[in-house]
Amino acid sequence: MAKKASKTAKAGASTPATVELTRAGIAFTARSYAHDPDETDFGGEAARELGIDAARVFKTLLVDVDGALAVAVVPVSGKLDLKAIAAARAGKKAVMADPALAERKTGYVRGGxxxxxxxxxxxxxxxxxxxAHATVLVSGGKRGFDIEITPADLAKACGATWAEIGRE
Structure with missing residues (x-):
C-alpha cells in the first residue's frame, strides 16, 4: 500500500476508478488477476486469486431505495441486508437494482x-x-482488477457514509 496513486496508475490498468483516485491524490495499490470468463462469483474469485481473506474484499451493489438508486459496499464473505441499507438511506424499502440499469448508471460491467x-x-x-481492516479491496472497474485502499480513503473518495449493512 505504499505506492502513490500516480505511480500505481502508470504501472497498472487505467480505469475511471484509478483516474479518480489519481486526480484526488489518494494512494492505492492496483491488484490484477486472470479472470475466468465462466466465473460468476466475481468477489469470491478475486479473494481466491489474490490470496486475500474474503472479509477484506468488498463487492459493490446497486440498490433501489424507495425509487432512488444507491451504492452498497459489503464484504464478499457475506450478504447485503436490504432492510439495513434502506434504513441507512432513510428509506422504507430497498431492492436490488436491475443489472442493466446498474451498468448504465455506473459505466461498468457487472462483476467489475x-x-x-x-x-x-x-x-x-x-x-x-x-x-476493522488496514486496507480493503474493491473492484477497480473491470473484471480481474481490484484496488487495495484504506477504508478511510475509500469513504473519502466515494463521499460515503458508514452503516452496518452487511450480514453473514
Whole structure:
C-alpha cells in the first residue's frame, strides 16, 4: 500500500476508478488477476486469486431505495441486508437494482462495478466491517482488477457514509 496513486496508475490498468483516485491524490495499490470468463462469483474469485481473506474484499451493489438508486459496499464473505441499507438511506424499502440499469448508471460491467469513478455518482454506504481492516479491496472497474485502499480513503473518495449493512 505504499505506492502513490500516480505511480500505481502508470504501472497498472487505467480505469475511471484509478483516474479518480489519481486526480484526488489518494494512494492505492492496483491488484490484477486472470479472470475466468465462466466465473460468476466475481468477489469470491478475486479473494481466491489474490490470496486475500474474503472479509477484506468488498463487492459493490446497486440498490433501489424507495425509487432512488444507491451504492452498497459489503464484504464478499457475506450478504447485503436490504432492510439495513434502506434504513441507512432513510428509506422504507430497498431492492436490488436491475443489472442493466446498474451498468448504465455506473459505466461498468457487472462483476467489475467499482464504487469509484462511476458515470453517475450515487449515494454510497460502506459496511462498518471495513473499518476493522488496514486496507480493503474493491473492484477497480473491470473484471480481474481490484484496488487495495484504506477504508478511510475509500469513504473519502466515494463521499460515503458508514452503516452496518452487511450480514453473514
Amino acid at each position: 462495478i467499482s464504487p469509484l469513478g462511476q458515470k453517475t455518482r450515487l449515494p454510497t454506504v460502506i459496511d462498518e466491517s471495513a473499518r
